[in-house]
Amino acid sequence: MTNMITRSNYEGEQEEKDKEIKDLFQIERKRKRNERNSAKIPLSVMNVMIEFKVAAKEDCDLNRQEKPAINKLKKLSLFTDVLSEKQQEFLDNGLLTVLKNWLEPLPDGSLPNLTIRTKVLKILNDMDLEHHDKREHLKNSGIGNAVMFLSQSDEEINSNRKLANELIYKWCRSLYHNKNTISFKRSEAKTQVTKTQVKSPLSVQQLQQRINKKWQKLKTSRKEQFQHARPMINNT
Numbered sequence: 738m739t740n741m742i743t744r745s746n747y748e749g750e751q752e753e754k755d756k757e758i759k760d761l762f763q764i765e766r767k768r769k770r771n772e773r774n775s776a777k778i779p780l781s782v783m784n785v786m787i788e789f790k791v792a793a794k795e796d797c798d799l800n801r802q803e804k805p806a807i808n809k810l811k812k813l814s815l816f817t818d819v820l821s822e823k824q825q826e827f828l829d830n831g832l833l834t835v836l837k838n839w840l841e842p843l844p845d846g847s848l849p850n851l852t853i854r855t856k857v858l859k860i861l862n863d864m865d866l867e868h869h870d871k872r873e874h875l876k877n878s879g880i881g882n883a884v885m886f887l888s889q890s891d892e893e894i895n896s897n898r899k900l901a902n903e904l905i906y907k908w909c910r911s912l913y914h915n916k917n918t919i920s921f922k923r924s925e926a927k928t929q930v931t932k933t934q935v936k937s938p939l940s941v942q943q944l945q946q947r948i949n950k951k952w953q954k955l956k957t958s959r960k961e962q963f964q965h966a967r968p969m970i971n972n973t
Contacts, residue, residue, distance in 0.1 A: 782826045785819055786835060788812060793838045800843040809839055809853050820860060828864075828871060833878030836861065840883040848892050858884070858900045872912055881908060 789812060796806035820827060836857050842848055861884065866875050875881070887893045888901035 779826065779830070782819075782823060782830050785815070786827065786830050786832070789816065789835045790838070793835070796849070797844050800845055800847075806843060806850070810850050813853060813856055817856070817860070824864065828874050831878070833874050833880045837878055837880045837883045840880075840887065848887075848890065851894065854887065854893070854897055858887070858897055858904070861904055862900060866908065866911070875908060876912060881905065 789809075792808040792812045795808040799806045799808070820832075824832075839849060839853060839857055848854060861880070866872070884901045884904050888898050888905060890898070893901070
């Protein structure tokens with residue numbers, strides 16, 4: 738009787754050990770599967786980002802050919818869907834720079850489609866860019882220049898100009914802790930804004946005027962380039 742109990746106990750212990758081993762293997766498989774899935778996220782994000790960049794480039798090409806620039810418009814619903822799920826991953830992969838490209842004037846100097854401008858401004862407004870870890874994205878992307886231009890553009894609708902102005906003031910308060918004074922300098926690679934590198938701090942209004950002049954100059958330059966390229970297009 739004693740031997741039977743011992744054997745039964747032994748078999749019970751073995752079953753417990755087998756179950757533990759199986760559980761461990763299941764946990765390990767699940768961990769590896771999660772690692773594979775997490776490794777796929779950056780790749781899928783990069784692929785989508787490439788689509789958005791290509792759409793902007795193709796629209797510029799279509800505009801030069803005097804054709805409707807509709808590629809960004811086609812991607813707009815995808816833009817909204819993916820950002821609702823993986824906003825941080827897209828921010829880490831240069832989302833704000835892409836949004837800047839989507840807001841920039843086309844080669845002939847015209848603004849992008851109104852639906853695109855309205856949607857992108859709303860996307861920016863819904864983003865929480867005021868935390869410390871996201872401020873670098875905001876400063877380095879150049880998105881502030883594009884939004885500032887829309888806030889001053891006579892071609893922009895009133896509601897978008899108002900939203901663009903609100904974004905600028907919100908970002909200024911977040912980045913510089915003062916909505917009235919901003920100092921800045923420009924490097925060749927990117928725009929950096931500091932309070933120590935200029936003698937006289939600029940007000941937000943003065944900064945708006947400077948950036949607006951820069952964008953008007955860019956707009957004029959693009960119109961001239963377009964007019965120059967037009968005969969070449971017609972001859973092809």
